[in-house]
Amino acid sequence: MRLLLRFLAVLFMFGVPLIADEPHPIELTIAGRAIETPVLKYRLIPPESEMKPGNAVPILLRLPWDQRLWMTQIFPTLHEWGTRPLNAPEWAQSQGVLPESFYIEMRRAAFRREASWEYPLGEVSTPYRIFLPDVQELSNWLGKGLSARIRYHISRGEFDKAREGIMVGIANSRHIAHTTFDINQLVAIAIHRIMLERVNELISQPNSPNLYWALSVLPDSLLHLDRAADCESDIFALTFPAVRHFDRPREANEWKKMARQLVDFLQELDELPRPDQTDPETTARIYVAKMSEQARIDLLKLQLVSPDQVATMTDHEAVVRWYTHLRLSSDARASGVLLLPPREAWRELKRLQAEIDLMQTKTGTQVNRPNATSIYLATWSLKRRIQALRVIEAVRD
Numbered sequence: 505m506r507l508l509l510r511f512l513a514v515l516f517m518f519g520v521p522l523i524a525d526e527p528h529p530i531e532l533t534i535a536g537r538a539i540e541t542p543v544l545k546y547r548l549i550p551p552e553s554e555m556k557p558g559n560a561v562p563i564l565l566r567l568p569w570d571q572r573l574w575m576t577q578i579f580p581t582l583h584e585w586g587t588r589p590l591n592a593p594e595w596a597q598s599q600g601v602l603p604e605s606f607y608i609e610m611r612r613a614a615f616r617r618e619a620s621w622e623y624p625l626g627e628v629s630t631p632y633r634i635f636l637p638d639v640q641e642l643s644n645w646l647g648k649g650l651s652a653r654i655r656y657h658i659s660r661g662e663f664d665k666a667r668e669g670i671m672v673g674i675a676n677s678r679h680i681a682h683t684t685f686d687i688n689q690l691v692a693i694a695i696h697r698i699m700l701e702r703v704n705e706l707i708s709q710p711n712s713p714n715l716y717w718a719l720s721v722l723p724d725s726l727l728h729l730d731r732a733a734d735c736e737s738d739i740f741a742l743t744f745p746a747v748r749h750f751d752r753p754r755e756a757n758e759w760k761k762m763a764r765q766l767v768d769f770l771q772e773l774d775e776l777p778r779p780d781q782t783d784p785e786t787t788a789r790i791y792v793a794k795m796s797e798q799a800r801i802d803l804l805k806l807q808l809v810s811p812d813q814v815a816t817m818t819d820h821e822a823v824v825r826w827y828t829h830l831r832l833s834s835d836a837r838a839s840g841v842l843l844l845p846p847r848e849a850w851r852e853l854k855r856l857q858a859e860i861d862l863m864q865t866k867t868g869t870q871v872n873r874p875n876a877t878s879i880y881l882a883t884w885s886l887k888r889r890i891q892a893l894r895v896i897e898a899v900r901d
Contacts, residue, residue: 530704532704532707532708532896533708534707534708534896534899534900535710535711535900536900536901537711537712537713537714537900537901538714538901539714539716539717539897539901540713540714543717544717544718544721545713546667546713546715546717546718547667547671547718547721548667548670548671548674548703548715548718548719548722549671549674549675549678549721549722549723550614550615550671550675554615555615555616555617556615556616556617557616557617557618558616558617558618559616559618559619559620560613560614560616560618560619560676560679561613561619561620561621561622561679563609563612563613563616564609564610564613564642564676564679565638565642566609567606567609567610567642567645574603574606578601579644579649582601582644582648582649582652583648585598585601585648585651585652585655585656586648586651586652586655588655590655590658590659590705591659592659595655595656595659595660598652598656600653600656600657601649601652601653601656602645602649602650602652602653606645606649607650607653607669607672610645610646610650610672610676611668611672613675613676613679614671614672614675614676614679615675616679619678619679619680619682620682621638621682621683623683623684623685625684625735625742634685636685636687636688639680639687639688639691640691642676642680642691643680643691643694643695646673646676646677646680646695647673647694647695647698648698650669650672650673651673651698651699651701651702653669654666654669654670654673654699654702654706655702655705657669658702658705658706658709661709661711663706663709663711663712663713664713666702666706667706667713667715667718669702670699670702670703670706673695673698673699673702674695674696674699674722674726676695677691677692677695677696677699677726678692678725678726678727680692680695681726681727681728682728683728683731683732684728684731684732684734684735684736685732685735685736686732686733686736686873686874686879687874688732689727689728689729689732689879689883690874690879690882692726692727693727693882693883693886696726696886697885697886697889700886700889700890700893703715703719703893704893707893707896707897707900714897714900714901715893715897716894716897716898716900716901719890719893719894719897720894722890726886727883729842729843729879729883730843733838733839733840733842733843734839736835736838736839737835737836737838737839737840738835739835740828740831740832740835741832743769744762744765744766744769744828746762747828747832750825750828754821756818756820756821759817759818759820759821759824760818760820762820762824763788763792763820763823763824764784764785764788766823766824766827766828767784767787767788767791767792768784768788770869771787773872774870774872775869775870775871775872776791776868776869776870791823791868792819792820792823793819794868795823795826795827795866795867795868796819796822796823798826798866798867799819799822799823799825799826799827800814800822800826802826802830802866803822803825803826806829808825808826808829809825827867830863830866830867831863833859834856834859834860834863834871837852837855837856837859838856838873838876840852841853841856841876841880842876842879842880842883846884849880853876853877853880856876856877857876857877
């Protein structure tokens with residue numbers, strides 16, 4: 505299960521696009537409801553005064569072990585409860601879908617100040633080999649499972665319990681985002697979107713509370729894109745730390761070994777195909793031969809080394825120097841653009857995609873990593889949804 509597969513799992517798991525445009529308009533029937541006082545009577549994020557010290561992660565990771573019977577019998581049917589009409593008779597016999605003990609633990613985690621996931625960054629040969637099955641499963645419990653419980657309360661007119669469930673979902677998805685991986689940010693975004701869909705349903709009910717101020721005070725720190733972007737820009741260098749020290753003299757055999765490691769790594773990520781019935785040594789030689797001419801041309805054009813150095817270096821050295829420069833440059837741009845405001849980001853995102861396309865053409869590789877444009881649009885789509893809901897609540901007021 506590689507980084508790409510984990511990313512694709514996010515897409516299929518939630519069944520929602522990671523882009524800003526909706527497939528169709530969102531239609532809500534609303535009724536007037538004044539904003540109550542005090543204006544922060546309702547919350548969608550735990551207030552700071554009620555937060556407790558401690559780590560939310562072990563609380564969340566214990567969830568599946570508390571309800572094995574539910575995991576085998578009810579868990580596979582969660583998708584049905586996500587689309588069932590709120591007036592369907594099945595809600596009366598659902599008993600809240602999500603077990604009470606599950607929700608109690610989710611709520612405990614939501615009110616913890618910290619979320620330390622203890623991923624072994626710097627302790628494995630490459631961060632690309634760090635598995636994230638915990639995040640995948642939590643996305644189901646906090647997405648589909650908690651969402652079903654919220655809909656259960658909405659169907660019964662228990663609006664305060666529904667609102668609290670939304671708060672628990674948003675708070676715990678913020679815990680999931682408290683890492684240095686883009687994948688976790690995407691999972692958090694997907695859960696946030698589900699919780700905002702529940703806000704849609706809640707404010708569509710007669711006599712539902714006005715959540716204008718609850719939406720207005722949601723923090724900008726629901727995600728940790730800055731930390732994730734900084735880490736993702738360095739993952740390739742962490743995998744091949746020698747790229748930081750190319751000026752150190754190396755023998756031809758060392759460059760050959762590095763080229764072999766590079767090809768093996770790209771094949772492991774499915775960025776290079778594996779020729780049938782070809783040993784790794786031959787495979788590396790084939791790919792180095794294919795890339796070497798373009799590598800020498802670009803090394804001269806980019807003025808990364810002197811013409812005399814290019815003329816005397818082996819094909820293995822030329823390919824390693826050239827590919828790592830392209831990869832590090834692309835990764836750095838992808839990470840930097842995620843932190844720009846939209847007016848500036850759009851031009852840079854188009855430049856980045858053109859750079860990646862050209863790199864793939866020149867190297868014959870397929871870059872398998874979360875698309876920066878999709879991540880960017882998903883992030884700003886979330887912000888726009890919150891602002892749209894604020895406008896609706898202003899209209900209701």
